[in-house]
Amino acid sequence: MKSIQQCGCSRRAFLRGCVVGGLGLAAAGVSAAETRRPAAAPRKLAPVFHEAAFWEPVAGGRVRCLTCPNMCECGEGGITRCRTRVNRGGKLYTMTYSRPCVIYVDALEKNPLYHVAPGSNALATATAGCNLTCTYCQNWDIAQVGPDKTRNMDLSPDALVGKAAERGVKWLTFSYTEPVAYYEYALDAARIARQQGLKVAVVTAGYINPKPLEKLMEISDAFSVTLKGYSQEFYQNVCGGNLETVWQTLRTLAGSGKWLEVVTLIVPGMNDEEQGLRKLARMLAQLNRDIPMHYLRFSPAYKLKHLPQTPVKTLERASQLARQEGLRYVYLSNLPGHSGAHTVCPSCSRTLIERVGFKVLRNQVKNGCCPACRFAIPGINLG
Amino acid sequence: MRKTWLLSCGIVIVLAGGGFPWPGASAPLIVSPVEVEFRQLERDIPSLYLINGLFLSADQSKSLAALQGEGKQVTDKIRLDLNQFLLNHEQELNQWLEETLQAGAVAGKGRGGASKDWAQRQKVRKEWMDLLNAKGSDLDDLAGKTLAVLTPAQADIVSRFVPCFIPPRDFRSPERVGQADGDTSVGETILSRLREVPREKQDQGLERALDILVPCVMKNQHAALTTEEIKKLRANLSRDLDKMIRKIQVMNDADFQLEKSKLVQEILCLEEKQAPESDSREVLNKVKRYLLNPGIQDILIRRSGAAPASDSVPIITQELQDAALRERGKPFRAVGLANELGLTPTQAGQLLPIIRAVVERRQRIDEQARQIMQEALPAYQALVKELADQQPASRTETTASRYHQKVKELFEDDYMKELLVAEGQVDLLLATDQIALLSGQKKNGKSKAAGSKKPNDKITKEIRRRATAVFDAMDKASDADWLKIKSDTCRRFIESCVRNSLIDRQDVDVAAQSVRAEQVLDKAHKMVQTDYLRAREDLIVEICPRRNQPRPAVYGWKKSHGDPLESLNPTTYLLFSPAMETVLERAASRKPGMLR
Numbered sequence: 013m014k015s016i017q018q019c020g021c022s023r024r025a026f027l028r029g030c031v032v033g034g035l036g037l038a039a040a041g042v043s044a045a046e047t048r049r050p051a052a053a054p055r056k057l058a059p060v061f062h063e064a065a066f067w068e069p070v071a072g073g074r075v076r077c078l079t080c081p082n083m084c085e086c087g088e089g090g091i092t093r094c095r096t097r098v099n100r101g102g103k104l105y106t107m108t109y110s111r112p113c114v115i116y117v118d119a120l121e122k123n124p125l126y127h128v129a130p131g132s133n134a135l136a137t138a139t140a141g142c143n144l145t146c147t148y149c150q151n152w153d154i155a156q157v158g159p160d161k162t163r164n165m166d167l168s169p170d171a172l173v174g175k176a177a178e179r180g181v182k183w184l185t186f187s188y189t190e191p192v193a194y195y196e197y198a199l200d201a202a203r204i205a206r207q208q209g210l211k212v213a214v215v216t217a218g219y220i221n222p223k224p225l226e227k228l229m230e231i232s233d234a235f236s237v238t239l240k241g242y243s244q245e246f247y248q249n250v251c252g253g254n255l256e257t258v259w260q261t262l263r264t265l266a267g268s269g270k271w272l273e274v275v276t277l278i279v280p281g282m283n284d285e286e287q288g289l290r291k292l293a294r295m296l297a298q299l300n301r302d303i304p305m306h307y308l309r310f311s312p313a314y315k316l317k318h319l320p321q322t323p324v325k326t327l328e329r330a331s332q333l334a335r336q337e338g339l340r341y342v343y344l345s346n347l348p349g350h351s352g353a354h355t356v357c358p359s360c361s362r363t364l365i366e367r368v369g370f371k372v373l374r375n376q377v378k379n380g381c382c383p384a385c386r387f388a389i390p391g392i393n394l395g
Numbered sequence: 396m397r398k399t400w401l402l403s404c405g406i407v408i409v410l411a412g413g414g415f416p417w418p419g420a421s422a423p424l425i426v427s428p429v430e431v432e433f434r435q436l437e438r439d440i441p442s443l444y445l446i447n448g449l450f451l452s453a454d455q456s457k458s459l460a461a462l463q464g465e466g467k468q469v470t471d472k473i474r475l476d477l478n479q480f481l482l483n484h485e486q487e488l489n490q491w492l493e494e495t496l497q498a499g500a501v502a503g504k505g506r507g508g509a510s511k512d513w514a515q516r517q518k519v520r521k522e523w524m525d526l527l528n529a530k531g532s533d534l535d536d537l538a539g540k541t542l543a544v545l546t547p548a549q550a551d552i553v554s555r556f557v558p559c560f561i562p563p564r565d566f567r568s569p570e571r572v573g574q575a576d577g578d579t580s581v582g583e584t585i586l587s588r589l590r591e592v593p594r595e596k597q598d599q600g601l602e603r604a605l606d607i608l609v610p611c612v613m614k615n616q617h618a619a620l621t622t623e624e625i626k627k628l629r630a631n632l633s634r635d636l637d638k639m640i641r642k643i644q645v646m647n648d649a650d651f652q653l654e655k656s657k658l659v660q661e662i663l664c665l666e667e668k669q670a671p672e673s674d675s676r677e678v679l680n681k682v683k684r685y686l687l688n689p690g691i692q693d694i695l696i697r698r699s700g701a702a703p704a705s706d707s708v709p710i711i712t713q714e715l716q717d718a719a720l721r722e723r724g725k726p727f728r729a730v731g732l733a734n735e736l737g738l739t740p741t742q743a744g745q746l747l748p749i750i751r752a753v754v755e756r757r758q759r760i761d762e763q764a765r766q767i768m769q770e771a772l773p774a775y776q777a778l779v780k781e782l783a784d785q786q787p788a789s790r791t792e793t794t795a796s797r798y799h800q801k802v803k804e805l806f807e808d809d810y811m812k813e814l815l816v817a818e819g820q821v822d823l824l825l826a827t828d829q830i831a832l833l834s835g836q837k838k839n840g841k842s843k844a845a846g847s848k849k850p851n852d853k854i855t856k857e858i859r860r861r862a863t864a865v866f867d868a869m870d871k872a873s874d875a876d877w878l879k880i881k882s883d884t885c886r887r888f889i890e891s892c893v894r895n896s897l898i899d900r901q902d903v904d905v906a907a908q909s910v911r912a913e914q915v916l917d918k919a920h921k922m923v924q925t926d927y928l929r930a931r932e933d934l935i936v937e938i939c940p941r942r943n944q945p946r947p948a949v950y951g952w953k954k955s956h957g958d959p960l961e962s963l964n965p966t967t968y969l970l971f972s973p974a975m976e977t978v979l980e981r982a983a984s985r986k987p988g989m990l991r
Contacts, residue, residue, distance in 0.1 A: 115649050115652050117653060164648075165652070172649075175650075320786045323786070324450060324785055349448050349450045349548055349552050351450075351546055353548070366547055373547055373551055
């Protein structure tokens, strides 16, 4: 008589529906990733075999990739460590060209880039693959697989830039995975974007050879580089990379005049020693005290699910050390609500840009300066 | 006024030991410490998620803990004052309650009619209201001070905070600490799947999607809908979704990825919500409930670097006292409701078995719930501990969530089912105006959001006035004249009730109700004078029109401190309470006329 069954569902089912729907699913984290990554079964979209930008032939039909320090050598049909390049008939081809698996309009703050057009959106894209193998990878579902395991789109560099223009965004960013893995696609898209008046930001681990980096710098405006840790052991054992190469990238970028921000994700018990963090900050300050340094909180993921989240105190301590070592702009970037996300004038300590998560609440920077003491705040289009 | 007075009394009344001369007052209070602790933890957990999301500095933690301490003092003081008030006025209150029940005040007839000292009652009432208002304004002040402790970014988080027991982990918008509302990820998953569904399975997929999306829409809009309205919503949504499927199936992948969040907002009718002003009532209430929650005071003190006081009274003890206070006040609220409804002894007798059955069922559900709550306590305490360390593990969250869900199902599914069936039975026994009052209907007949705090009793008064006029006409007319005008008078009376939107026309069968009214009048006409005079008030209620069928059930949510709650009128809970059972027992035992 008064039952909701009349409309096709029981009260319990109705409530369950609400729980599933309204409370955001038990796996809300998964569904959040859903927006970045293709769902369920990968749709078979044949790869476009586009010749790799940096490679050389080696004896016996083998080829060597020269894009990153991995310098992968592949025989016929062999695939590079980043899972995106293949030897076909003695030539190295990329399989991710025009095949992004993610495209999204995101705040630049998400990269994080805090000194670049605060509050602006960018068209962000990525393909599958990464040349590092971080065991705590936060985007492992797309970064630690090849393009055959993701659901890809058919989107040429031209079309990609077109999407940005359609949506009126002024920035194109390459993020989520590793642009080095889809270098050729990123390079062409960036070139077209620049021709059309867009600005380009690259979010990378900086594990790249000097020549490809040089070319990438030519057509990019800003870089967000993840410096994974302060020790070679960490780079080698946890990330499968080399610390010195990344420092080399940072030195190159810092000297290039391109905008640079540096990010370190602190994993409890792995790269959270005070001495190491102090050393890292000191070296960065020696490059340039104005490089914004972001510390990120680790959330258990991929192969390090057993670890706890980074204690907030550790992040606060890292921030304190970085300031002590002379860095002027230090951020705790994924602690929404934390005052560590705000931009503070190094001269008069006035809070200039207030942020909550990726949202800019207030920006008081005037003509690139603190309105109180006229101290120049470095960055691009800060306000 | 009397109604407000009685309802106000209901909030506290009687902790002072002696109790009042109320049947069953000497029985032990049914306030379970386990339940109180469980409920307190269910409040502490969202509080901690919020606090953790705010990343308070040590100084802020210290200030907030101090404010919580002040809040606790306010509450303690008011508890003492109320106890003192009750001690001072115990005799009066007891007497008034009994008088109200016995002497006709239940019918609300004549303000102060049954009272010899109305002025004195007004004075006491004012004292009472002043006490309550003082507490409210003191806590509002503290909420304002609390907001001043926060940075603009933190205040922004609080103003947008929509709590749920275990919040989703939204990496896209991490500022949505602990919030369940406005999330589009579920909808995006559904759209992604629908986009891939083969044509032959599209209908099936659509139905499955609707099963999830309909409650989502209702929840997002905080809508309370009847089954008919839900059907309509489902049909509309089905149409929109069908169109959208066709649209997204021809979209290229890139456009779909870029648009899907917007499409979900469109289909779920999600609008970009503006955060309420930080000093709005909604925000102040959230601050009072979640930030000024004394249950997390010790955690904040520890975070500020100090040690919590060891001699403080445990929060559960205080909560237990408050719960007992509320429990003991229920008889007053029950009398207040019965008073407003103007129940006749006959109606009381008819309602009694229905209400008794629900009360018994509720007791069994309470027992079951208490068992689950007892089991849940360690899981909840573990989660609180992890939250205190800012390290909640997903396994602990899942376990706690499971218990939360179990209890929720008991009350929101099992008990609700009982209530809805019983409500349907009650609807056929009461007059339309009484039901309108129960469901908080407005005079224009449109349903107010369920859960309305102040049922509009104007309809009742107006219909009773018209019914009285019918009896007056019968009393004045000669037998012969009455025979001539009887049918017409009854029809006009019923018509007048449904005219002017006093009652929805569709709820009443005018012809059938006119005939029924005639039958009642015939019965009255045949009574001997003394019996007639005694029963006249009851007969007036009896000729008032009845509904054709029970009210449609309403499903949905409303906002209370930001919590999504099952939408059921609070008067329904009160109607099916042990306190009301007692009121009705007393009422039914009286002869006709005695109650009014």
